[in-house]
Amino acid sequence: QKEVEQDPGPLSVPEGAIVSLNCTYSNSAFQYFMWYRQYSRKGPELLMYTYSSGNKEDGRFTAQVDKSSKYISLFIRDSQPSDSATYLCAMSAGSGTYKYIFGTGTRLKVLA
Amino acid sequence: DAGVTQSPTHLIKTRGQHVTLRCSPISGHKSVSWYQQVLGQGPQFIFQYYEKEERGRGNFPDRFSARQFPNYSSELNVNALLLGDSALYLCASSLGLARTDTQYFGPGTRLTVL
Numbered sequence: 001q002k003e004v005e006q007d008p009g010p011l012s013v014p015e016g017a018i019v020s021l022n023c024t025y026s027n028s029a030f031q032y033f034m035w036y037r038q039y040s041r042k043g044p045e046l047l048m049y050t051y052s053s054g055n056k057e058d059g060r061f062t063a064q065v066d067k068s069s070k071y072i073s074l075f076i077r078d079s080q081p082s083d084s085a086t087y088l089c090a091m092s093a094g095s096g097t098y099k100y101i102f103g104t105g106t107r108l109k110v111l112a
Numbered sequence: 113d114a115g116v117t118q119s120p121t122h123l124i125k126t127r128g129q130h131v132t133l134r135c136s137p138i139s140g141h142k143s144v145s146w147y148q149q150v151l152g153q154g155p156q157f158i159f160q161y162y163e164k165e166e167r168g169r170g171n172f173p174d175r176f177s178a179r180q181f182p183n184y185s186s187e188l189n190v191n192a193l194l195l196g197d198s199a200l201y202l203c204a205s206s207l208g209l210a211r212t213d214t215q216y217f218g219p220g221t222r223l224t225v226l
Contacts, residue, residue: 008152032211043116043202043217044155051212088154098209099145099168102154 003027006089006103015112019076023089023103026070030091030101033065035074038086038105047087048074079110114139116205116218124224125193133188133221137205143167144186145215146178147202155202161186162209190223198225 006023013019021035032051036044048063050056050072056063062075072091076083086105092098117136125131137144143162147155160168161180175191184205190197200222204215 004154006154034214036217041200041222043118043219046214046216049214090154092211098206098211098213099157099160099170100147100155100204100215102147102156104152104154 001026003101004089004091004103007106008104010107010109012109012111013079015079015081015110017079017110019079019083019108019110021074021076021087021089021106021108023072023091024070025072025091025101027091027093027101028067028070029093032092033063033072034090034092034100035061035063036088036090036102037083038088040085044088079108081110081112084109116203116216118201118203118218118221120221121219122222122224124226126226127193127195129193129225131190131193131223133190133201133203133223135186135188135203135205135218137184137186137203138216140207141205141216142184142208143206143213144180144184145204145206146186146188147204147217148172149200149202149220151199158188167209193225195225198223 035048053067064073089103090100145160146158149155157170200220206213
């Protein structure tokens with residue numbers, strides 16, 4: 001079983017839709033949760049960073065962490081064609097090497 | 113402010129050759145990490161360096177090595193290249209090793225091994 005599971009998609013939605021992207025994990029030591037956006041042939045760009053359980057909002061993006069269920073989500077409101085990219089969740093235990101464990105990424109396409 | 117920079121952008125090598133990839137972190141960042149991203153997969157951790165010392169190593173063979181220089185830039189070396197080493201190699205920098213120091217990624221070096 002992988003430490004982090006993420007539905008690879010692709011996920012196609014119409015412009016203006018609310019998008020929900022999810023990851024599950026098995027390592028209860030994870031405390032730091034990140035969402036990155038990666039356009040084709042580019043490096044990942046940090047979107048959101050959350051610590052432990054709870055919600056965090058930044059503009060059209062909301063990150064949600066439920067440690068009891070080992071489940072994290074990223075919501076995108078009023079999705080735009082420019083949001084079309086691969087979304088990667090990443091997690092860290094925050095101790096030792098601080099390495100990030102990534103999901104496989106979900107490909108999102110927002111249709112105009 | 114410049115972000116993380118990596119060179120070269122693309123590289124084509126043949127099996128058995130050696131390759132060196134370079135990374136310059138964001139100004140003020142002292143930690144550099146390297147990741148390998150195979151097409152269709154998420155990045156996989158290779159190394160982390162802080163203050164020129166290796167602080168973490170992922171599950172990669174000894175053909176992979178790295179170092180960090182006094183100016184905090186870093187090199188990733190891969191010997192005896194295999195076809196399976198074809199991937200996007202990403203460098204990420206962070207301020208330090210504090211738990212809240214998030215990693216910022218460069219554009220990557222795309223390595224193709226023929």
